[in-house]
Amino acid sequence: MNVVPRASQWGELIRPDRVHGSLYSDPAIFEAELQNIWYRIWVYVGHESEVPNANDYVVKSIGPQSVIMTRDEQGKVNLLLNRCSHRGNQVCSYDRGNARSFTCPFHSWTFANDGRLVGYAFPDGYEGQDKSKLALGRVTRVQSYRGFVFGSFAAEGPTLEEHLGGAAETIDRLVRFSPEGEVEVTAGFLKHRVKANWKFILENECDGYHPAFVHSSIFGVADSAIGKLYGGASTAVTRDYGNGHTEIDLRPEFRKRDAPMSWFGTTEERLPDYTARMKAAYGDQKAREIMIDGTPHVMIFPNLFIAEIQMFVIQPLAVDDSVQHVTALQFKGAPDMNRRLRQQTMGSVGPAGLLLADDSEMYERCHRGVLARIPEWIFLGRGERRERRDELGFKVGHVTDEIPSRGIWSHYRSLMEKP
């Protein structure tokens, strides 16, 4: 196609039960997504715990753009664009560190960590210039929810709370797994690069149809009961929270098991310190419920995936090129739990882990597949006739149904149709 559809034409490519293959492969559509999604709505950037002290910084991204998340001397978190206001060079050369200022390597302009230009090299020659007009670019709006920092390039629009909507509760559900109610992002990131469109990854995260097949080898090797959660007889559900946020909710299965920590393949006895701290923090009954339910499996549109024990951040670089940044979740005040989280993360999605390797193979195969022009459409109709509403009014269906993909695409259409 290579022509971006007009607002009225997106419906020709996105139907309730199918989408056109060109949506994943057309470079012009990718450019339009940058404008209408990545550079407009709330996008997850980083976590406050990555910059705990004054002057800490960490380099993150919004789509292909490099963004420096800093904590300035006042303790405020800033999202600055990594682009010198002189001639465009990237001002920050390291992934993370502690610095009051950044000096551009090209001509040595220096910027404070709140973005202000504080000095030129050879200042004579700049008579009459106003330094305050030559600051680093900033992400227009910055807001955080329970430590998760989001940015939006749009000056106006929904608040972060409005964007998160019902999915905010999944983040609440995550942080309560810490006896202190806080997640820490301190385990370091692995980066997995795939030759695939970012939306194949987005959809895969809450696709409960594939694990029984794609991950049968790891479930077999690890002698894991996870496979059953995604079987035909599972009582787990998929949920569409609206705004593109989707979930696989495994709680019905874990509640049937009625065994604390079984979601994590372990027992209270094997984590006595953690269990004791949780009981002290929440009381016996509540701690037991939290530890039975486990952590959420939720995809916050468009790029933050909380995968029970890990966090993934999806970064699109080009129509057929994406990076998944992954880290083990760490819970404040839970060192014994955290050790296991890191170990299991290395085993499942580390360099030799099967789980992400299996998925990556699927995204890349899908991407190569959609380059074939016929039959043109991707079918997403599984479970359409058995959708229902949960007690809060969100659409839910069987764990293997394609409710998440349909929810993502209907929100995508509404974003792309906006001028």
Ligand code: FES
């Ligand atoms: S490009 Fe940064 S100082 Fe010239």
Ligand SMILES: [Fe+2]
């Ligand atoms: Fe998978």
